[in-house]
Amino acid sequence: MIIRFNVNGRDTKLEVRGDERAVDLLRETLGLTGTKEGCGTGECGACAILINGRARLSCLTLAAQLDGHSLTTIEGLGTPEQPHPLQQSFAEHGAVQCGFCSPGMIVAAADLLIRNPHPKREEIREGLSGNLCRCTGYSRILDAVEKVEER
Amino acid sequence: MPTGPYDIGPAHVRLDALSKACGTERFSADHYPPGLLWAGAKRAGIPHGIIRRIDTAAARTLPGVHAVLTRADVPGTNRQGIVHKDMPVLCGSKVRHAGDPVALVVAENRDILRRALELIRVDIEPLPAVASIDAALAEDAPFIHAEHGSNILLSAEIRKGDAETAFPDCDIILEETFFTPAQAHAFLETENGLARLDEDGVLHLTASTQAPFRDRFEVGHALGLAPWNIRVTSPFLGGGFGGKDGATVQCLLGLAALKLPGRTIKMWWDREESFLAGYKRHAARMRYRVGAMSDGTLRAVSCLLQFDTGAYAHLGGEIMELGMEHAAGPYRVEHMDCRGECVYTNNPVAGAFRGFGVAQVSLAFEGMMDRLADRLGRDRLDLRRQNALRRGDRNCAGVTLTTSTGLDECLRTLRRHQFWTTRNEWKQAAPRFTRRGTGMAAVFNGMGYGRGLPDNAIAKIELAVNGRFIIYSGVPDMGQGNASTFAQIAGEMLCQDRTRLEVVQPDTEISHPSGSASAGRTTYTYGKALIRACELMTSKLIRRAALMLMIDEPGGFTLVPGAVRHLPTGKEVALSAMAVMLPRDDRVCVSEYLMPVSREVPPTGKDFALGFPHLIFPYAAHLVRIEIDEPTGLVRVCDYLAVTDGGRVLNPLNFHQQIEGGVAQGLGFALMEGLGTCNGQLITKDLSTYLIPTSLDLPDTVSLAAETLEHSGPFGMKGVGEVGMNGPLPAVASALSDALEAYIDRAPVTPEAVLKLLSRGGQA
Numbered sequence: 001m002i003i004r005f006n007v008n009g010r011d012t013k014l015e016v017r018g019d020e021r022a023v024d025l026l027r028e029t030l031g032l033t034g035t036k037e038g039c040g041t042g043e044c045g046a047c048a049i050l051i052n053g054r055a056r057l058s059c060l061t062l063a064a065q066l067d068g069h070s071l072t073t074i075e076g077l078g079t080p081e082q083p084h085p086l087q088q089s090f091a092e093h094g095a096v097q098c099g100f101c102s103p104g105m106i107v108a109a110a111d112l113l114i115r116n117p118h119p120k121r122e123e124i125r126e127g128l129s130g131n132l133c134r135c136t137g138y139s140r141i142l143d144a145v146e147k148v149e150e151r
Numbered sequence: 152m153p154t155g156p157y158d159i160g161p162a163h164v165r166l167d168a169l170s171k172a173c174g175t176e177r178f179s180a181d182h183y184p185p186g187l188l189w190a191g192a193k194r195a196g197i198p199h200g201i202i203r204r205i206d207t208a209a210a211r212t213l214p215g216v217h218a219v220l221t222r223a224d225v226p227g228t229n230r231q232g233i234v235h236k237d238m239p240v241l242c243g244s245k246v247r248h249a250g251d252p253v254a255l256v257v258a259e260n261r262d263i264l265r266r267a268l269e270l271i272r273v274d275i276e277p278l279p280a281v282a283s284i285d286a287a288l289a290e291d292a293p294f295i296h297a298e299h300g301s302n303i304l305l306s307a308e309i310r311k312g313d314a315e316t317a318f319p320d321c322d323i324i325l326e327e328t329f330f331t332p333a334q335a336h337a338f339l340e341t342e343n344g345l346a347r348l349d350e351d352g353v354l355h356l357t358a359s360t361q362a363p364f365r366d367r368f369e370v371g372h373a374l375g376l377a378p379w380n381i382r383v384t385s386p387f388l389g390g391g392f393g394g395k396d397g398a399t400v401q402c403l404l405g406l407a408a409l410k411l412p413g414r415t416i417k418m419w420w421d422r423e424e425s426f427l428a429g430y431k432r433h434a435a436r437m438r439y440r441v442g443a444m445s446d447g448t449l450r451a452v453s454c455l456l457q458f459d460t461g462a463y464a465h466l467g468g469e470i471m472e473l474g475m476e477h478a479a480g481p482y483r484v485e486h487m488d489c490r491g492e493c494v495y496t497n498n499p500v501a502g503a504f505r506g507f508g509v510a511q512v513s514l515a516f517e518g519m520m521d522r523l524a525d526r527l528g529r530d531r532l533d534l535r536r537q538n539a540l541r542r543g544d545r546n547c548a549g550v551t552l553t554t555s556t557g558l559d560e561c562l563r564t565l566r567r568h569q570f571w572t573t574r575n576e577w578k579q580a581a582p583r584f585t586r587r588g589t590g591m592a593a594v595f596n597g598m599g600y601g602r603g604l605p606d607n608a609i610a611k612i613e614l615a616v617n618g619r620f621i622i623y624s625g626v627p628d629m630g631q632g633n634a635s636t637f638a639q640i641a642g643e644m645l646c647q648d649r650t651r652l653e654v655v656q657p658d659t660e661i662s663h664p665s666g667s668a669s670a671g672r673t674t675y676t677y678g679k680a681l682i683r684a685c686e687l688m689t690s691k692l693i694r695r696a697a698l699m700l701m702i703d704e705p706g707g708f709t710l711v712p713g714a715v716r717h718l719p720t721g722k723e724v725a726l727s728a729m730a731v732m733l734p735r736d737d738r739v740c741v742s743e744y745l746m747p748v749s750r751e752v753p754p755t756g757k758d759f760a761l762g763f764p765h766l767i768f769p770y771a772a773h774l775v776r777i778e779i780d781e782p783t784g785l786v787r788v789c790d791y792l793a794v795t796d797g798g799r800v801l802n803p804l805n806f807h808q809q810i811e812g813g814v815a816q817g818l819g820f821a822l823m824e825g826l827g828t829c830n831g832q833l834i835t836k837d838l839s840t841y842l843i844p845t846s847l848d849l850p851d852t853v854s855l856a857a858e859t860l861e862h863s864g865p866f867g868m869k870g871v872g873e874v875g876m877n878g879p880l881p882a883v884a885s886a887l888s889d890a891l892e893a894y895i896d897r898a899p900v901t902p903e904a905v906l907k908l909l910s911r912g913g914q915a
Contacts, residue, residue, distance in 0.1 A: 019262075033181035034174015036389070038339040039422040043838035046339055074174035083173055091168035094804040097812060098630025099171025100339040100389030106172060129847045132838065134337055134390050135630050136808065137815030138846040 003067035007032070008076030016063040023047045023058040025066070026073060034074035034103045038132070045131030048104040048111075049073050055111035074103035077110060085148050086110055095144040097135035105131045109145045121146055156712065157642030157649040159866050162804040165635040166649060167387060167628070178389050179359040180343045180419055187345070188217055189264045190407045190418040193254040193271045194427060195246035198282070198497035198831025199295070200275035202244055205253055209270040215259035216267045218410045222253075225406060227375025231398045233365070234761075235304070235464035237296055238500070240373050240402040246275060247295050247462035248497050249832055250428035257407045257416055280497045280831035284436055284457045287494040295462065295495040304460055304493045305468035307758035309475045311549040312486035314442075317451040321442030325522050329439065329515040330897040331880070332825035333459070334432035335425075335835075336504060337843050338629075340389020342429055343419035346404035348412045354405055356383045361396040361627050362667035363657045369398045370405045381405070384658040391629030392816070393503030394430050396669050397465055423836045430502030431826055433458040433470055433493075435511040441519045447529055449538045451486040452479040452519075452547065456512065458493045458501070465502035467493040469762045473597060474508030476756075476763060479547035480516035481558050481595040481770055482538040487547045497831040503669060505816065506876035509596050514898060517592045517881030521888055531885065532571065535593045535772075536562050549753035550764045555859035555869065557796025558593060561772035564794045564857050565591060570774050577776060578889070586779045587789075588890025592881035593772050596874040597765030598671040599746045604761040606672055606746035609663035610680035612641060612688055614738040618713060618727025620647060620688075622654045622681065625665025626673045631872055632805040633673045639802060640678050640865060644685030646710045651726075663741065671769065671870025674801075676746050678865035683742035691740065695733060696724045747863055767861065769871050770796040773814070773878030777886040781909060784902035786822055786887070791852040793875060799867030800856050806871060810854040813875020819844045820876075821883040825899050 004013045007030065016025060026032040026049070038046035040059050047059040050072040078084030086106050089095070096102050105128060112119055112127035119127060124145045125138075133141060157163055170176040193205075207219040222229065222243025229243070230236040242251045254271050258264035281287045281295060287302040295302055318324060344358030354376060360366055363383035371378035388395060400418045407416045420428065435458050442451040456474050460467030471493040478489040504510070524531040540546055542556040565571055574589035581587040600606040611623040622641055628634040638652040655662065665677050693708040696715040700722050707718045714723040730738060749766040756763040774792040779785070793810050800806045823842045827834035835841035861869040884895035893908045 027181070028183050031183075032174075033177060033183075036178075036180075036339065038341070038389075039838050041422065041837055041839075043422075044339060078173055080169045080173050080175060083169060087169065087172040090172040091164055094162075094165075094168075094808050096165070096168040096171045097632065097808055098339070098388060098390040099167065099176060100178065100630075102172050103174045125846045129845045132337075132339065132843060132845060134339055134392070134816070134843060135812045137811040137844075137849050137852055139811060139849075139851040140808070142846065142851070 001064060003064055005066045005068065006070040008072060018064060020063040021059060022061040022063050022066055025063040026058060032073045032075055036100050036103055038100065045108060046101050046104040048107040048131065050107055050111060053114055055108045074107060077106065089144040089148040093140050093144040093147065095136065095141040101131060101133040105133065105141060154648045156646050157639055157652055159639055159643040159801050163639060163802055165632050165805065166638050166654065167635055176387055178340055179357055179386050180340050180389065182345055182357060184415045187415045187417050188257050188259060188411065189261050190255060190257045190404060190416050191264045191268055192252035192403060193256065193268050193273065194249065195242065195251040195253055195273065195275060196249055197246060197275045197277055198249045198280040199278040200246050201278065202242060202246060202253065203274040203276055206272040207254060210256060210267040213263060213267050213270060215263035216256060218257040218407065220255040220406060220410060224410065225374065227373050229373060231369050231373045231402050232464055233397050233466055234469065236372065238463040240406060248499055250499060252403065255403055255407060257411060282497060282828065282831045284459050284494055287496045295497065302495045304464050304495055305471065305758065307471065307475065307491045308755065309489045309548050310487065310755045311547060314451040314453045314486040314488035317486040318442045321450050322445040323526055324440065324442045325519060325526065326440045327518060327522065327896060329437045329518060331435050331511045331514055332898060333434040333499065333501060334504060334820055334824050335826055335841055336392040336394035338390025338392060338394060341420045341422060341425040342395065342399035344400045344404050345415055345417045346408035347415040348408040352380055354381045354408055356381065356401060356404060358383065358385065358401055359388045359395055360385050360401065361391045361629055361669055363627065363659055364664040365667060366398065366401050367659055370401050373402045374405050374409060382660045385627040386656050388627055388629035391668065392505045393507065393669065395629065396503045396667050397430065399429065422838065426836050426841065427499065427833050430465060431499050432504035433460060433467065433501040437512060437515040439515050439519050441523060443523055447527055447534050447537050449482050449484045452484055453488045454478050456489065456491045459496050459498055460493050461496055461498040461500040463500045465500055467501060470503065470508040472759045472762045474512045476548045476597060476765060477509045477595065478512050478516065480520065481540050481593055483540060483544050484547050498828055499826065499833060505813065505873050506596065507873065510820065510877050510880065513592065513594050513877040514880045514884060518884055518894065521885050522894060532562060532566055532591055539593065548764050549755060550749050550751050554767045554863060555798055555861040557857050557859035558770040560857040561770055561794040561796050562593060564855055565772040565774055565792065568792055570776060570790055570792050584781045586781060586890040588886040589774065589776050590882045590885025590889055591772065591774045592878045592885060594874060594877035595768045595770045596671065596877055598675065598767045598769060598870045599765060600670055600672065601762040601765045602748040606666060606676055607743060608665035608677040608680040609741060609743040610677055610684040611663055611739060611741045612684045614726060614730050616730045618725060618730050619651045619653055620645060623662035624654050624657050625662045626677050627657050627668040629668055631809060636674050636801060636805060637677065637681055640681050641685055644682060645689060646712060648712045651713060671872045672746065673870065675864050675868065675870050676744055679744035680742055682865055683744065684740045687740040687742055692729065695729055699724050699729065767863065767869050769869050769874040771874045771878055773882040775882040775886050777883065777890065779890050779905060784905035784909065786900065786905060788818055788850045791850045793852060793878060794855045794857050795871055795874060796857045796859050797871035798859055798861030798864050798869040800858060801866055801868050806856060807854040809871050810875040811852045814852045814879055815844055815849055817876045817879025818849060821880040821898055821900060823899050
């Protein structure tokens with residue numbers, strides 16, 4: 001089937017299969033490999049993207065469900081040359097180690113900040129609890145989100 | 152924004168942080184070259200059995216299937232393994248665990264691959280599953296590796312003094328048996344890679360691997376290829392922790408590529424396959440007997456350590472060695488008799504994991520110290536300080552500590568901290584229906600490969616034509632930040648800012664063999680080699696600059712960001728100007744370093760051909776404050792303090808990242824993780840049944856450095872990748888015993904286990 005959607009500001013029209021997952025469409029068809037896959041069953045959060053401004057798991061979303069919607073992936077948030085404040089903050093606060101969870105974590109944090117621009121630390125904990133990180137122990141991730149506006 | 156040199160000492164931001172945060176860093180899993188094919192393995196599904204027949208006919212005829220391969224298609228030895236080559240690439244006659252691969256399918260896409268794998272019929276005659284250490288050691292147990300003639304992979308002994316004759320003189324003797332489960336690495340990027348065989352006969356592998364240079368030999372041996380015809384590249388890993396040290400996808404991918412020349416083949420294990428077929432931490436049983444004098448002096452330790460290596464050896468013997476070498480803890484003890492048995496079972500394959508045998512024994516030796524302190528009516532921390540190893544002491548394996556030994560400083564720092572000084576008030580202030588406890592642990596972790604396996608690295612640095620320096624890393628970066636630290640070392644040595652430094656990830660064609668990313672050795676060994684390479688580079692650039700500036704002798708020169716400056720005249724030559732003048736050969740410097748080994752030859756440990764003993768140890772003292780919810784048994788970790796002696800800190804950001812990460816994994820090991828198997832079959836197949844800590848489960852760890860000077864190390868450092876893992880389990884056990892007045896002898900300490908202890912009125 002043909003779907004139309006907007007990804008990172010660009011209107012896109014694509015033919016997709018009915019059983020195709022959004023994560024595969026992004027990574028393989030569109031080359032947006034910043035979105036990661038860590039489990040494929042919605043448990044780790046590494047594949048999170050923003051759909052109409054809300055964090056959604058692209059491994060549990062069918063490509064067809066993207067029809068008519070607006071997507072932002074980690075690449076759409078910012079680039080190394082012009083990073084999103086969260087991306088900059090993650091780098092500066094040491095919130096990135098292996099970095100495989102970082103895109104999903106940053107997307108989840110972006111979603112949190114849209115809904116709650118000044119979250120308390122415990123609210124950040126809660127808001128990011130669906131995203132697993134195996135490297136950091138989370139403290140510096142919480143720091144990065146907490147202090148993102150201080151600069 | 153002007154920046155100074157990317158030098159040693161400050162908390163510089165890692166070079167890889169921003170590209171990872173922006174999703175532009177490409178991991179192995181992120182490669183999808185045009186026309187790629189997908190490979191997948193058919194797994195046995197039965198933990199132990201004889202293969203009668205593998206029917207691949209239906210799979211072969213499925214449109215879109217390019218190859219269906221079985222044992223008969225494997226050239227070479229079909230055997231992989233780091234020390235013992237006992238693991239088939241594809242099983243032909245026997246399966247030894249449920250995740251054993253029996254066939255390999257290559258297909259046009261993943262849908263066809265999945266259907267083809269389902270169409271393969273495997274007929275296996277089941278044998279009794281050997282599902283535990285006791286089952287493996289039973290007299291009538293079937294042999295898992297008949298050619299080995301025993302289910303004991305390695306039986307070994309480390310002795311110091313004579314424990315048996317020392318025990319009767321001890322004032323107090325305590326005994327206990329401890330258990331720790333298999334633990335999954337659960338890195339976010341599961342095992343994956345790509346392979347392609349080119350017309351010139353070179354096999355190209357890109358893999359998420361901790362040991363690209365060793366992989367060449369693994370693949371070459373297994374598939375009958377010359378290692379120099381195999382090129383391995385290792386992009387940044389999405390986590391490793393030991394689980395990508397040793398072949399995962401490499402040989403299977405190599406096999407597929409050999410059969411389909413010119414095609415790029417990708418294999419990416421899904422989470423369930425990673426749990427099933429990936430390596431795990433060894434489950435262990437540890438029987439301890441400890442003798443001490445009434446004044447608290449540790450006198451004798453006798454222990455039996457048993458490790459379950461699962462179906463294949465991997466590094467089972469070497470992991471057991473490290474556990475045994477650390478068996479009596481970081482303490483002075485005159486007599487130790489440690490026996491070890493590493494046994495084959497039909498459980499998932501165990502291998503390297505951060506803490507490498509030491510994470511297990513840390514529960515045991517620290518558990519014994521708590522019991523001893525309580526029996527003697529002594530303060531738990533003071534008893535440890537009384538016995539703590541100091542430089543010049545012989546450790547429990549009889550090796551003199553000639554290098555930095557900062558345990559006592561770690562313990563003193565911990566003792567001064569308010570978490571320790573306020574522990575009694577804090578405990579008394581527990582809210583209703585909760586109990587509180589404070590626990591501590593002293594731990595260490597030998598660094599490097601140990602004797603018998605030269606721990607060497609070869610560093611290469613190039614002045615590129617654009618005037619920037621390129622460091623060709625020979626050791627992968629699995630997330631610990633060594634690549635960035637390499638840049639920092641070069642920045643310090645060559646006085647360059649971060650924009651003038653670049654690190655190329657390992658590629659066996661252009662970087663030099665530097666061993667595996669493991670054993671806390673990565674920054675230490677490669678860093679030392681890199682310092683020497685930078686010295687050569689400096690000396691060379693100064694001599695070339697003198698020629699270009701027509702200055703008679705190369706004195707009075709210094710490197711500054713982007714240039715070489717002649718101090719007496721103030722003249723400068725830009726590095727970019729020099730680079731275009733010099734031929735490539737002249738812009739490259741290579742140097743190497745070999746980690747020192749102990750010169751002592753203790754009359755023990757002869758069972759270990761390699762890995763015994765170690766010379767350099769990082770140390771740590773950990774403290775945890777926990778709160779127990781009485782109605783549910785839930786344990787909340789309120790506060791965590793880790794004080795670490797890792798020598799000098801080169802970058803506080805990277806240093807604390809390593810400690811905090813180790814603590815997080817250690818707290819998972821203590822409170823929730825444990826691979827579930829039933830008669831050799833995996834029960835915990837996903838991240839909803841195998842739980843790892845979330846942001847709600849962990850405290851904000853306070854990490855402090857108790858710096859020593861490790862004279863042998865680069866800028867005085869030693870590796871801290873592993874030691875942070877070893878503290879949490881014994882510290883949590885210690886805190887629970889403080890709160891419950893009952894001792895913990897096994898991990899993980901689940902709410903069910905806590906409730907059981909509570910219902911017994913605190914009696915374990």
